[in-house]
Amino acid sequence: MPPSASHPFLHLLFLVLLVFPGLGAFAAAVGPRRxxxxxxxxxxxxxxxxxxxxxxxxxxxxxxxxxxxxxxxxxxxxxxxxxxxxxxxxxxxxxxxxxxxxxxxxxxxxxxxxxxxxxxxxxxxxxxxxxxxxxxxxxxxxxxxxxxxxxxxxxxxxxxxxxxxxxxxxxxxxxxxxxxxxxxxxxxxxxxxxWNASDPEQIARAIYDVEEATAQAFDIIVDNKRIRKETRVAFIKFFQLLVAHHPSRRCRKGTAGILVNFDDLWPSDYSNNSREGSLSHMQDGARSFSICGKEVPRGYWIFCRGSRNETRGFSCGLWVLLHSLSVRAGDGEAQQTFITICDFIHNFFMCEECRRHFHEMCSSVSTPFETTRAFVLWLWRSHNKVNERLIKVEKELRTEDPRYPKIIWPPKQLCESCSNSTSNQSGGMMPEWNEDEVFKFLVAYYGSTIISSYKDETITSSRKDESVVDDVITSNHAVAVPVGAALAIALASCTFGALACFWRTQQKNRKYLHQLHSLKNV
Ligand SMILES: Cc1cc2nc3c(=O)[nH]c(=O)nc-3n(C[C@H](O)[C@H](O)[C@H](O)COP(=O)(O)OP(=O)(O)OC[C@H]3O[C@@H](n4cnc5c(N)ncnc54)[C@H](O)[C@@H]3O)c2cc1C
Structure with a gap:
C-alpha cells in the first residue's frame, strides 16, 4: 500500500482540535492568509x-x-x-x-x-x-x-x-x-x-516563480512517471540539493518530506510493476505531497510572466531556480551541484531540444569545478549560449515575446560594471565581460534578493519541533538530510506529550532504517 500523507495528518489535526479547540480559530485566521x-x-x-x-x-x-x-x-x-x-x-x-x-x-x-x-x-x-x-x-x-x-x-x-x-x-x-x-x-x-519584469525590484518576487516552477517540475515528473530504476539516483540527488539550497523554506521542507517517504512512494520495483492500477495509486500517493506547501501559486508567474499566454513561465522559473541553487552551493559542493543539475535536466526536463543542448554543454566540461565562482559563471555562460541561439531562432520564427526578447544577459541597466564594452547585447553580441563583477552581481541577484519570507506556522508542530526542522533543512550535508530530518523531528516531538507521540507512531511506520540504508547507497 502506498502511504497516504493525508490520513495521519487528518487524524492528528482532529486530535489537535480536540485538545486545543482555540486552534480552530487560529486555523480559520490562517485561512485567508493562504x-x-x-x-x-x-x-x-x-x-x-x-x-x-x-x-x-x-x-x-x-x-x-x-x-x-x-x-x-x-x-x-x-x-x-x-x-x-x-x-x-x-x-x-x-x-x-x-x-x-x-x-x-x-x-x-x-x-x-x-x-x-x-x-x-x-x-x-x-x-x-x-x-x-x-x-x-x-x-x-x-x-x-x-x-x-x-x-x-x-x-x-x-x-x-x-x-x-x-x-x-x-x-x-x-x-x-x-x-x-x-x-x-x-x-x-x-x-x-x-515595468520591465526583469528589473532588480522584480527579482525579489521571483521566489513565487521558483516555488511554482518547483511544484510544476514535480507534477511533470509524477504525471509522466519519470521516476524509474535508471532515474532514481538523479531524482534523489536533485531533491537532496533542493533540501539543502532551495531559496524557499517551504520547498526545502516539502522536498525533505518527499525524500523521507521516497521508498514508500517509489519502491525499488516501482517501474517493474506493470499493473496500471497500482501505478496510478502510487501517483496519487506522490501527488498528495505538496512539494512547496498547499498554497503554492499556480499559473501566476510574476517575475516569469510573459506578455503572451504561451511564452515564458515554467522554463523561466526553472532557470531562476538553477541559478539560485548555483550561488547557494559552497566551494566544496560546486562539482557535485554541477553533476546533479546536469543529471536532473537530462533525465527530467521533457523539452527534448533543451535537454540535448544542455547535455552537450555539460559534457564539454573537462575540469571539475573547485569553486562556487567557477560553477556559477559556467551556468551563466551556458544560459547566455542558449540566449544567443534563441535570439536568432525566435527572430526568424517570430516566436519571441515582444515584451521580453532574449538578450545577452545581464544588460547594462542591471549591471553597469559587468561589461566593458558597449556592444549590442540585445542583438546577440557578446560583450567583453568583467567576470569578477558578473560573479558579484549574480550572487547578489540570485542569492540575497531571492529569499523566502514564508514563516511556517503549522498547528501540528511546536516551536521546538520547528527549530529542529529548521536546523535540518538548512543543513549543508544534504546526503544525511532526509533520514536525519525524520529521526530528529520524531525524537523532538516526544517531549511534547501524547499528541506528538501519536505523530511519532505514524512516522515510525515509515521504515527509517530501511531508508537510511537505501539512501546511503545512493
Ligand atoms: C536548462 C534549460 C535549457 C533550455 N534550452 C533551450 C533550448 O535549447 N531551446 C529552446 O528553445 N529553449 C530552451 N530553454 C528555454 C529557454 O531558455 C527559456 O527559458 C524560454 O524561452 C523562456 O525565456 P525567458 O524570456 O522567460 O527567459 P529565460 O531564458 O528563461 O531566463 C529567465 C530569466 O533569467 C535571467 N537570465 C537570462 N539570461 C541569463 C543568464 N545568462 N544568466 C543568468 N540569468 C539569466 C533573466 O532575468 C530572465 O528573465 C531551456 C531552458 C532551460 C531551463
Missing part, C-alpha cells in the same frame, strides 16, 4: 477580487504579499454607500488580484469590515473615521503600527479621491507613474505592462 492570491467567490457567482482581511489575518497577509503596494479599504457591511462602492473597488482589484490579474504583483487590494467586533481595534489603530476609507502604502508598513491623518512623514497615505473605479485608478496612475486602464486585459497587455 488565500492571498485567490479571488473569492461569495456564492453570487461573481468572484471577489479584493482580499478580505480581519484582525487575525491582517499582518500575515500584508507581510507575505509579493506586491509593492497595498490598498486597504476600511468599510462596514451595514453602510449602504460601501455596498455601492464595492463594484467600483472590485473593478480595480480585478486588474491586480487573483489568478487572472492583468498586472500581478504590483498592488494588493484588500478590505477590512470594521463593523465586525473582532476588527474594532484594528480599525481604531488606523483612525477610521468614515466608511469607506482607503489607505495606500507598502504592504509591510501597514503591519508596523497604525495610521493617523495628523501623522507627518508616514509611508501610509489616505486616498482622498477614489470614489469611483476611474478615479481610484487615476489616483494610482498618478501616484506610481503608470498608465493602467480599466479595460486592460490579461495577455493583451503588451503596451500596458508598466
Amino acid at each position: 488565500s492571498i492570491l485567490r479571488a473569492l467567490d461569495e456564492g453570487n457567482g461573481k468572484p471577489d477580487y479584493a482580499v478580505d482581511l480581519n484582525s487575525s489575518s491582517f499582518d500575515n497577509v500584508l507581510n507575505e504579499s509579493p506586491a509593492s503596494f497595498a490598498i486597504v479599504e476600511f468599510f462596514a457591511h451595514w453602510c449602504p454607500a460601501c455596498r455601492n462602492y464595492k463594484p467600483h473597488y472590485e473593478k480595480v482589484a480585478r486588474l491586480f488580484n487573483g489568478p487572472n490579474a492583468v498586472h500581478p504583483g504590483i498592488i494588493l487590494m484588500a478590505r477590512v469590515d470594521c463593523a465586525k467586533k473582532m476588527n474594532t481595534n484594528l480599525c481604531n489603530k488606523f483612525s477610521v473615521g468614515h466608511y469607506p476609507m482607503l489607505l495606500w502604502g507598502p504592504p509591510h508598513k501597514f503591519t508596523l503600527g497604525g495610521w493617523d491623518s495628523k501623522q507627518e512623514k508616514s509611508e501610509i497615505q489616505s486616498i482622498d479621491d477614489g470614489r469611483t473605479a476611474e478615479r481610484l485608478l487615476n489616483w494610482i496612475n498618478k501616484r506610481i507613474g503608470s498608465s493602467f486602464s480599466l479595460d486592460d486585459d490579461k495577455f493583451e497587455n503588451e503596451n500596458t505592462l508598466p
Whole structure:
C-alpha cells in the first residue's frame, strides 16, 4: 500500500482540535492568509477580487504579499454607500488580484469590515473615521503600527479621491507613474505592462516563480512517471540539493518530506510493476505531497510572466531556480551541484531540444569545478549560449515575446560594471565581460534578493519541533538530510506529550532504517 500523507495528518489535526479547540480559530485566521492570491467567490457567482482581511489575518497577509503596494479599504457591511462602492473597488482589484490579474504583483487590494467586533481595534489603530476609507502604502508598513491623518512623514497615505473605479485608478496612475486602464486585459497587455519584469525590484518576487516552477517540475515528473530504476539516483540527488539550497523554506521542507517517504512512494520495483492500477495509486500517493506547501501559486508567474499566454513561465522559473541553487552551493559542493543539475535536466526536463543542448554543454566540461565562482559563471555562460541561439531562432520564427526578447544577459541597466564594452547585447553580441563583477552581481541577484519570507506556522508542530526542522533543512550535508530530518523531528516531538507521540507512531511506520540504508547507497 502506498502511504497516504493525508490520513495521519487528518487524524492528528482532529486530535489537535480536540485538545486545543482555540486552534480552530487560529486555523480559520490562517485561512485567508493562504488565500492571498485567490479571488473569492461569495456564492453570487461573481468572484471577489479584493482580499478580505480581519484582525487575525491582517499582518500575515500584508507581510507575505509579493506586491509593492497595498490598498486597504476600511468599510462596514451595514453602510449602504460601501455596498455601492464595492463594484467600483472590485473593478480595480480585478486588474491586480487573483489568478487572472492583468498586472500581478504590483498592488494588493484588500478590505477590512470594521463593523465586525473582532476588527474594532484594528480599525481604531488606523483612525477610521468614515466608511469607506482607503489607505495606500507598502504592504509591510501597514503591519508596523497604525495610521493617523495628523501623522507627518508616514509611508501610509489616505486616498482622498477614489470614489469611483476611474478615479481610484487615476489616483494610482498618478501616484506610481503608470498608465493602467480599466479595460486592460490579461495577455493583451503588451503596451500596458508598466515595468520591465526583469528589473532588480522584480527579482525579489521571483521566489513565487521558483516555488511554482518547483511544484510544476514535480507534477511533470509524477504525471509522466519519470521516476524509474535508471532515474532514481538523479531524482534523489536533485531533491537532496533542493533540501539543502532551495531559496524557499517551504520547498526545502516539502522536498525533505518527499525524500523521507521516497521508498514508500517509489519502491525499488516501482517501474517493474506493470499493473496500471497500482501505478496510478502510487501517483496519487506522490501527488498528495505538496512539494512547496498547499498554497503554492499556480499559473501566476510574476517575475516569469510573459506578455503572451504561451511564452515564458515554467522554463523561466526553472532557470531562476538553477541559478539560485548555483550561488547557494559552497566551494566544496560546486562539482557535485554541477553533476546533479546536469543529471536532473537530462533525465527530467521533457523539452527534448533543451535537454540535448544542455547535455552537450555539460559534457564539454573537462575540469571539475573547485569553486562556487567557477560553477556559477559556467551556468551563466551556458544560459547566455542558449540566449544567443534563441535570439536568432525566435527572430526568424517570430516566436519571441515582444515584451521580453532574449538578450545577452545581464544588460547594462542591471549591471553597469559587468561589461566593458558597449556592444549590442540585445542583438546577440557578446560583450567583453568583467567576470569578477558578473560573479558579484549574480550572487547578489540570485542569492540575497531571492529569499523566502514564508514563516511556517503549522498547528501540528511546536516551536521546538520547528527549530529542529529548521536546523535540518538548512543543513549543508544534504546526503544525511532526509533520514536525519525524520529521526530528529520524531525524537523532538516526544517531549511534547501524547499528541506528538501519536505523530511519532505514524512516522515510525515509515521504515527509517530501511531508508537510511537505501539512501546511503545512493
Ligand atoms: C536548462 C534549460 C535549457 C533550455 N534550452 C533551450 C533550448 O535549447 N531551446 C529552446 O528553445 N529553449 C530552451 N530553454 C528555454 C529557454 O531558455 C527559456 O527559458 C524560454 O524561452 C523562456 O525565456 P525567458 O524570456 O522567460 O527567459 P529565460 O531564458 O528563461 O531566463 C529567465 C530569466 O533569467 C535571467 N537570465 C537570462 N539570461 C541569463 C543568464 N545568462 N544568466 C543568468 N540569468 C539569466 C533573466 O532575468 C530572465 O528573465 C531551456 C531552458 C532551460 C531551463
